[in-house]
Amino acid sequence: MFDRRFRTPIEKAVRPVGVFLRRIGMSPDHLTILGVVISCGAAVAIGAGATRGGLVLVILAALPDMLDGAVAKAGNDASQRGSYFDSVMDRLTDAILMGGVAWYFGSEFGAHAAVLPFAVQTMSSLISYQRAKAEALGLDAKGGLMERAERIVLLCVGLLFDSLFLPIMWLMLALTTLTVVQRFLMVWKQAEVSNSTQAKRDERSRRRVQRQERFSSRATRRHTSRRMSARGGRNGSTRH
Numbered sequence: 257m258f259d260r261r262f263r264t265p266i267e268k269a270v271r272p273v274g275v276f277l278r279r280i281g282m283s284p285d286h287l288t289i290l291g292v293v294i295s296c297g298a299a300v301a302i303g304a305g306a307t308r309g310g311l312v313l314v315i316l317a318a319l320p321d322m323l324d325g326a327v328a329k330a331g332n333d334a335s336q337r338g339s340y341f342d343s344v345m346d347r348l349t350d351a352i353l354m355g356g357v358a359w360y361f362g363s364e365f366g367a368h369a370a371v372l373p374f375a376v377q378t379m380s381s382l383i384s385y386q387r388a389k390a391e392a393l394g395l396d397a398k399g400g401l402m403e404r405a406e407r408i409v410l411l412c413v414g415l416l417f418d419s420l421f422l423p424i425m426w427l428m429l430a431l432t433t434l435t436v437v438q439r440f441l442m443v444w445k446q447a448e449v450s451n452s453t454q455a456k457r458d459e460r461s462r463r464r465v466q467r468q469e470r471f472s473s474r475a476t477r478r479h480t481s482r483r484m485s486a487r488g489g490r491n492g493s494t495r496h
Contacts, residue, residue: 266322274327274329274330284327284342287327288324288345290320291319291320292349294313295314295317297313298310299352299356302356303356303363305363307418307421311412314353314415315412347384350407354373361425372426372429383432386436386443400438400439403435410428411428414428
């Protein structure tokens with residue numbers, strides 16, 4: 257949701273920063289790795305119970321992820337390899353952060369509570385998989401209530417108000433699950449027609465067009481023949 261609405265204005269805002277970072281020798285991969293390293297620090301802080309420090313580090317880890325695209329565009333070196341590396345590191349970062357939350361929940365609320373962040377991570381990974389599989393099939397699976405940006409925002413709210421952290425994680429699980437259902441239905445509707453059925457429909461459409469063309473061609477020939485006959489009749493009458 258945030259990605260669709262705010263990506264363009266954010267990209268415009270960070271473009272000068274991307275140009276500056278490129279000039280001083282930073283590459284998109286450097287920023288991606290930096291984000292992962294900071295996320296490791298955030299996970300350690302959260303696991304240790306320093307939720308405010310973890311909040312600051314989560315925000316700092318999000319900045320390189322926001323800037324790597326701007327740096328790639330500034331250097332005109334956006335590539336499939338860079339996009340793949342960034343996507344994989346995003347999934348790794350999510351897992352690291354949820355691991356820190358799981359450790360914190362296990363310490364504060366008992367071992368059973370530690371399962372909650374792993375459930376969130378599982379559903380989050382399913383959201384990412386749905387999009388990847390849909391795009392591999394030539395379909396679209398973007399959107400939903402709880403994409404990655406929304407999950408990061410909600411995580412930051414939980415770290416800020418640690419007394420509400422547990423219910424916020426339950427809310428994140430519910431919304432993430434709902435997003436999984438949304439994307440599933442979105443792709444299901446797009447893929448409703450199978451390849452074989454679509455091929456048959458295309459063949460019937462092609463044949464229908466061919467019949468219409470043949471009918472039109474016959475009608476044109478008949479019309480031309482009638483006009484020629486009429487002209488011949490008029491010419492014969494004139495000669496007499």
